[in-house]
Amino acid sequence: MLESLKKQVYDANMQLPKLGLVTFTWGNVSGIDREKGLFVIKPSGVAYEDLTPDDMVVVNLQGEVVEGDLNPSSDTPTHTVLYNEFPDIGGIVHTHSPWAVAFASAHMDVPNLNTTAADTFYGDVPVSEALTKQEIEEAYEENTGKVIVKTFKDRGIDHNAVPAVIVSQHGPFSWGATPEKAVYNAKVLEVVADIDYHALTLTHADVHVPQYLLDKHYYRKHGKNAYYGQNNAKSKSHAVKL
Amino acid sequence: MLESLKKQVYDANMQLPKLGLVTFTWGNVSGIDREKGLFVIKPSGVAYEDLTPDDMVVVNLQGEVVEGDLNPSSDTPTHTVLYNEFPDIGGIVHTHSPWAVAFASAHMDVPNLNTTAADTFYGDVPVSEALTKQEIEEAYEENTGKVIVKTFKDRGIDHNAVPAVIVSQHGPFSWGATPEKAVYNAKVLEVVADIDYHALTLTHADVHVPQYLLDKHYYRKHGKNAYYGQNNAKSKSHAVKL
Amino acid sequence: MLESLKKQVYDANMQLPKLGLVTFTWGNVSGIDREKGLFVIKPSGVAYEDLTPDDMVVVNLQGEVVEGDLNPSSDTPTHTVLYNEFPDIGGIVHTHSPWAVAFASAHMDVPNLNTTAADTFYGDVPVSEALTKQEIEEAYEENTGKVIVKTFKDRGIDHNAVPAVIVSQHGPFSWGATPEKAVYNAKVLEVVADIDYHALTLTHADVHVPQYLLDKHYYRKHGKNAYYGQNNAKSKSHAVKL
Amino acid sequence: MLESLKKQVYDANMQLPKLGLVTFTWGNVSGIDREKGLFVIKPSGVAYEDLTPDDMVVVNLQGEVVEGDLNPSSDTPTHTVLYNEFPDIGGIVHTHSPWAVAFASAHMDVPNLNTTAADTFYGDVPVSEALTKQEIEEAYEENTGKVIVKTFKDRGIDHNAVPAVIVSQHGPFSWGATPEKAVYNAKVLEVVADIDYHALTLTHADVHVPQYLLDKHYYRKHGKNAYYGQNNAKSKSHAVKL
Numbered sequence: 013m014l015e016s017l018k019k020q021v022y023d024a025n026m027q028l029p030k031l032g033l034v035t036f037t038w039g040n041v042s043g044i045d046r047e048k049g050l051f052v053i054k055p056s057g058v059a060y061e062d063l064t065p066d067d068m069v070v071v072n073l074q075g076e077v078v079e080g081d082l083n084p085s086s087d088t089p090t091h092t093v094l095y096n097e098f099p100d101i102g103g104i105v106h107t108h109s110p111w112a113v114a115f116a117s118a119h120m121d122v123p124n125l126n127t128t129a130a131d132t133f134y135g136d137v138p139v140s141e142a143l144t145k146q147e148i149e150e151a152y153e154e155n156t157g158k159v160i161v162k163t164f165k166d167r168g169i170d171h172n173a174v175p176a177v178i179v180s181q182h183g184p185f186s187w188g189a190t191p192e193k194a195v196y197n198a199k200v201l202e203v204v205a206d207i208d209y210h211a212l213t214l215t216h217a218d219v220h221v222p223q224y225l226l227d228k229h230y231y232r233k234h235g236k237n238a239y240y241g242q243n244n245a246k247s248k249s250h251a252v253k254l
Numbered sequence: 255m256l257e258s259l260k261k262q263v264y265d266a267n268m269q270l271p272k273l274g275l276v277t278f279t280w281g282n283v284s285g286i287d288r289e290k291g292l293f294v295i296k297p298s299g300v301a302y303e304d305l306t307p308d309d310m311v312v313v314n315l316q317g318e319v320v321e322g323d324l325n326p327s328s329d330t331p332t333h334t335v336l337y338n339e340f341p342d343i344g345g346i347v348h349t350h351s352p353w354a355v356a357f358a359s360a361h362m363d364v365p366n367l368n369t370t371a372a373d374t375f376y377g378d379v380p381v382s383e384a385l386t387k388q389e390i391e392e393a394y395e396e397n398t399g400k401v402i403v404k405t406f407k408d409r410g411i412d413h414n415a416v417p418a419v420i421v422s423q424h425g426p427f428s429w430g431a432t433p434e435k436a437v438y439n440a441k442v443l444e445v446v447a448d449i450d451y452h453a454l455t456l457t458h459a460d461v462h463v464p465q466y467l468l469d470k471h472y473y474r475k476h477g478k479n480a481y482y483g484q485n486n487a488k489s490k491s492h493a494v495k496l
Numbered sequence: 497m498l499e500s501l502k503k504q505v506y507d508a509n510m511q512l513p514k515l516g517l518v519t520f521t522w523g524n525v526s527g528i529d530r531e532k533g534l535f536v537i538k539p540s541g542v543a544y545e546d547l548t549p550d551d552m553v554v555v556n557l558q559g560e561v562v563e564g565d566l567n568p569s570s571d572t573p574t575h576t577v578l579y580n581e582f583p584d585i586g587g588i589v590h591t592h593s594p595w596a597v598a599f600a601s602a603h604m605d606v607p608n609l610n611t612t613a614a615d616t617f618y619g620d621v622p623v624s625e626a627l628t629k630q631e632i633e634e635a636y637e638e639n640t641g642k643v644i645v646k647t648f649k650d651r652g653i654d655h656n657a658v659p660a661v662i663v664s665q666h667g668p669f670s671w672g673a674t675p676e677k678a679v680y681n682a683k684v685l686e687v688v689a690d691i692d693y694h695a696l697t698l699t700h701a702d703v704h705v706p707q708y709l710l711d712k713h714y715y716r717k718h719g720k721n722a723y724y725g726q727n728n729a730k731s732k733s734h735a736v737k738l
Numbered sequence: 739m740l741e742s743l744k745k746q747v748y749d750a751n752m753q754l755p756k757l758g759l760v761t762f763t764w765g766n767v768s769g770i771d772r773e774k775g776l777f778v779i780k781p782s783g784v785a786y787e788d789l790t791p792d793d794m795v796v797v798n799l800q801g802e803v804v805e806g807d808l809n810p811s812s813d814t815p816t817h818t819v820l821y822n823e824f825p826d827i828g829g830i831v832h833t834h835s836p837w838a839v840a841f842a843s844a845h846m847d848v849p850n851l852n853t854t855a856a857d858t859f860y861g862d863v864p865v866s867e868a869l870t871k872q873e874i875e876e877a878y879e880e881n882t883g884k885v886i887v888k889t890f891k892d893r894g895i896d897h898n899a900v901p902a903v904i905v906s907q908h909g910p911f912s913w914g915a916t917p918e919k920a921v922y923n924a925k926v927l928e929v930v931a932d933i934d935y936h937a938l939t940l941t942h943a944d945v946h947v948p949q950y951l952l953d954k955h956y957y958r959k960h961g962k963n964a965y966y967g968q969n970n971a972k973s974k975s976h977a978v979k980l
Contacts (some may be wrong), residue, residue: 016327038370038439056481059365081488086474104528108370110449116455117367125601127666128522128592150468174298181463182369196520207594209452210693211601219601220663223631228636232570234394239570241541246565256911277923277929278922280854297969325971328958352933359851359937359945387950421945424853451936550933611908612764612834680762687761689837694935695843703843705907708871712878716812725783729809 013079014070017045021052021103022065022092022192028107029060031199040085041251043191044095046102048171049073051095055082075154076078080226089131093157094187098171103191105198111205115139119138119180122205123212129231131240133202134173136220138163142180160185172232176201255312255321259287263294263345264307265435270349271302273441275423279442281349282327284313285433286337286341288344291315293337297324317396333401335431337437345433347440353447354426357381361422364447366460371450372471373482374442376415380405384422397408402427415472497563498536498554501529504568505536505587506549506673512546512591515683520699522697523591524569527675528579533557535579537541544699559638570637577641578671582655587675587738589682595689603664606689607696609703614713614725616684618657620704622647644669656712660685681705739805740778740806740809742798743771744888747778747829748771754833755786763831768797769917770821772828775799776792777821781808801880811837812879819883820913821835829917837931839912841865846875848931849938851945856955857966858926860899862946868906886911899956902927 024041028034037060042053053138069080075092077084085091091104115122122137124130140163158216159179163169175197186197194248211219221229233240266283270276277300284295294310311322317334319326327333333346340354355396357364364379368371389397398421406413417439418428430438453461475482508525512518512587514712521544536552559576563567569575575588599606607619608614608628620653624647631639648655660670670681695703704712717724750767754760763786778794794978795806802817803810813816817830841848848863850856866889873881882905890897901923902912912923937945947955959966 035441055484057485083481083484083487111452113368113370113449114452114456117449118457118704119459119461122457125665126597128597143462143467148470150465152474153567175418181467182365199519203594207597207601209456210595210598213455213600213697214598214693216606219603219665222629224632225665227411228632232636238566242539242567245539252707277925297968297971325965325968325973328966352929353936355852355854355933356936356940360941361935361943361945362940385951390950390954395956423851423945423951453938455939485780507780610839611909612839683761687836691839691843692838694840697939698840698846698935699844701845703907706871708874709869709907713872716878723809726781726809726814729781729807 020067089153090157101187103194105194109202139178260310330397332399343429345436351444374462381420502552573637574641585671587678589678593686623662744794754825816881816883828912829920862896865904
């Protein structure tokens with residue numbers, strides 16, 4: 013069942029340690045088959061070196077396990093909410109990458125201060141509101157998804173234009189059209205948080221990029237006028253990776 | 255004698271350089287056989303690449319060498335005190351990992367600011383009281399163990415719920431049910447200290463996790479209602495590592 | 497066409513990930529054949545592990561592609577301006593290396609605070625002026641080149657003595673007599689930015705090197721009285737790399 | 739000539755990149771044969787991957803090359819002064835390791851704040867006085883050696899008890915009984931500078947170790963009552979590395 017998607021999600025999970033985004037088992041990637049309404053996710057607490065494509069767990073959009081002998085990631089209810097509320101995304105990543113968690117701990121947005129951020133994020137990556145005691149005790153992981161959605165709605169942020177969030181006192185979630193693209197966004201967020209920490213502690217001025225620089229860099233890589241990469245090249249021999 | 259435990263302690267020691275926790279020979283792991291009342295510890299000042307399981311030294315709970323041609327770790331009296339005073343622990347780790355030593359140098363607790371900390375530590379990791387001149391001169395390593403125990407008693411901290419300490423101006427000790435679990439806790443402490451440094455220098459607010467978030471994350475991984483990992487999975491084919 | 501230069505530029509590009517200067521595809525190196533008036537540059541958005549010497553794109557000094565099936569780097573118009581305005585340089589590098597981008601985000605020069613900087617840069621590495629909205633919207637990459645040239649002219653900086661710049665809110669460009677030398681300068685800039693961040697946050701004094709120390713270190717490696725390395729050695733068997 | 743010492747100095751030089759202490763060619767190690775009054779040093783500006791034991795240059799205590807086709811390190815006059823003024827040392831290391839250079843840039847001592855420092859350095863590692871314009875212009879490298887010696891004399895520091903210095907606005911020199919021991923001290927200094935930076939920016943209190951803790955840790959590894967390591971072990975099969 014969904015063998016090809018399982019392999020794709022497995023490969024995306026294996027990118028996390030390679031990109032330096034996880035310690036031990038602290039991360040997970042999922043990917044969805046929108047036609048079937050099923051997503052595939054890493055099992056909970058299994059070491060990356062022991063993981064195989066067959067270990068991936070299949071879950072439906074009610075969050076129920078449809079196939080798999082292992083428990084799915086404990087964050088599965090968060091993924092379920094996001095797939096339901098963000099109907100155009102194809103993959104989700106959660107990690108505890110340290111620079112992003114530093115901003116989560118400080119309850120701060122990761123601001124858009126340079127073209128490295130603007131190439132991927134059309135604005136600041138928001139920190140979510142904190143969950144209340146009741147939200148945590150009643151349905152923690154599901155409410156984590158709901159507070160992410162609420163944060164984007166309340167602040168009027170397009171989740172496709174800013175495909176990541178910092179969950180307050182917890183850590184980053186990112187998403188994208190595919191699991192690989194969600195992993196890419198997770199890495200960009202970590203690099204941007206690293207750079208931002210140093211920029212913010214070097215200067216006390218507001219050094220956000222102006223709107224016109226944000227527009228230029230975001231749209232050189234996104235949308236119909238994008239001109240970065242090889243989409244319009246004479247040769248298609250190189251699949252542009254991301 | 256204790257060949258299996260020697261191999262286990264050797265393997266746990268070899269995890270320290272792999273996890274980036276030691277420079278040169280600055281770290282040691284021990285593990286105990288509670289039935290026999292003997293523990294096994296790394297020899298003092300031997301390079302990791304030269305270490306073999308047979309080099310491990312066997313010590314009794316009076317701190318006397320029972321078997322082994324090499325001197326045991328100079329920290330052996332600290333391990334002895336901890337095994338006597340914390341009768342439920344099975345392994346102990348000491349390192350000079352740099353983020354934890356930075357907090358030791360500043361004589362500061364490593365505070366619990368995020369779910370990465372809360373998953374492992376049920377509260378702040380305390381900095382010990384400083385040893386007095388007399389305590390240092392009379393029985394330094396033994397008194398290091400005693401001041402750790404006193405710190406936990408005086409502050410009312412359960413050493414099983416917070417399985418690590420920062421010895422003031424020195425560095426981290428951690429422990430656990432097994433040597434491997436103690437190594438895991440040593441790595442978590444180093445990652446948390448790294449994140450905390452950056453969170454604390456980004457913000458000046460008190461950003462401790464609230465009690466209900468601490469409860470949620472700690473108990474999702476510990477105790478009878480824990481649901482992280484594969485303990486309740488249909489398949490037991492994957493030994494969950496930690 | 498230009499097979500030897502393509503190989504040289506390819507090799508210089510492959511140094512970027514090896515030296516830790518790029519994440520994903522975020523960097524490019526070019527090299528010029530001054531006699532032919534043609535330069536060779538990395539294609540846009542191709543992963544380093546997929547790159548071959550034949551993928552390199554040949555461009556003339558009007559910025560037009562002369563040979564190659566792939567799109568050249570989106571930064572090609574910046575390289576074109578720099579080759580036209582700095583007629584003595586042979587190679588150019590652009591990266592998003594994180595320490596340099598932190599200074600770019602903070603809109604700060606990378607100051608010359610130590611002999612590591614003075615050995616390569618005869619003064620501070622300047623941050624460029626910010627591009628205006630009109631400059632960005634009309635011809636972004638070309639105007640990036642122009643603002644670099646203007647910054648050096650306005651501040652009276654010799655681009656051969658300070659072979660690098662921090663483009664405001666963007667990142668570093670560096671150059672040199674050859675593509676390899678430009679890569680070397682990119683790495684030195686990143687190392688110096690790393691050290692400078694820590695020096696500046698440790699002290700609040702102005703700790704620029706004095707002119708006589710700058711002179712000593714810069715000229716021990718540059719000019720007719722340079723004495724570092726093997727140029728005057730009895731044995732020429734070791735090609736001095738840089 | 740001095741084949742064994744050449745091999746030893748070569749090996750010590752090759753430890754520098756392995757320990758992460760050098761970028762490009764920015765470091766050198768020398769070692770001395772006190773009976774012959776000759777020392778062996780790395781050639782100037784040769785890449786580590788191209789280096790062979792035969793490339794090492796033999797120099798006398800007047801700083802004159804006695805054997806070797808390559809130019810010796812440009813820092814040779816500094817080594818010469820140190821070998822003459824510190825008659826009990828057997829090896830010297832110079833690097834531009836980044837944490838130590840950050841302290842050099844800030845013109846600050848690397849203070850003794852924890853047992854990691856106290857195990858190796860019996861006090862703060864001093865920053866040298868700055869060289870004057872005349873000292874730099876007349877005999878820069880020789881005067882670098884002289885200002886190191888003067889700093890130790892003026893501040894009453896025993897160069898055997900504190901076997902390293904931070905040359906102001908330049909970087910670290912360290913030394914020891916052998917070239918390997920000097921490399922060990924160079925690495926310890928870099929680790930301590932890393933930790934100190936973070937401790938000093940976490941707290942604003944004076945957190946120097948007290949004298950009795952410094953005594954305890956320094957003398958557990960040095961002198962006739964040292965008890966760290968295997969010098970008194972029953973088995974001598976393990977050569978204790980350092």
